[in-house]
Amino acid sequence: ILKQKIRNIFLQSKSQAEAYQKRDELTAENWQVKNQHFANIIKFLNIPYFKYMTTFLDRPEISRSGNSENVIRTWRQMEKVRYGFKSDKGRIDHLKLYQLQKYLKN
Known part of the structure; x- marks a missing residue:
């Protein structure tokens, strides 16, 4: 209850x-x-x-959820060496590409 x-x-x-x-x-x-x-x-x-x-x-312009859970989960998955990135350099390059795609869309 x-x-x-x-x-x-x-x-x-x-x-x-x-x-x-x-x-x-x-x-x-x-x-x-x-x-x-x-x-x-x-x-x-x-x-x-x-x-x-x-x-x-x-305030209707503020969403009910900031979706921070989804962003954190995605970030944590990419922190580890996986998804075909077998080296730390590959992982770091992938994270840089992710940041560019995510934050510089415009």
Whole structure:
């Protein structure tokens, strides 16, 4: 139930104010007294950075996800010598090409 309520904060809120209201309602339900894990979750939701977690609700130009997970995964895969790059020099050359392709598209 707690997990679904947290998801609702981010998926069903129409504005940042509504997200704050849902978060405050969740805190008022006293989940934090049920066990330490719930207390840590509620504490995390009440940090000052919550406004950054919900910025996408009021600013349509900001995507819900920054896709940083995908970029990190791709980068980590290329860090190791694989995908036909059998030397460190080949790997470094490939990373340079990836950076050029990724960041200098225009």
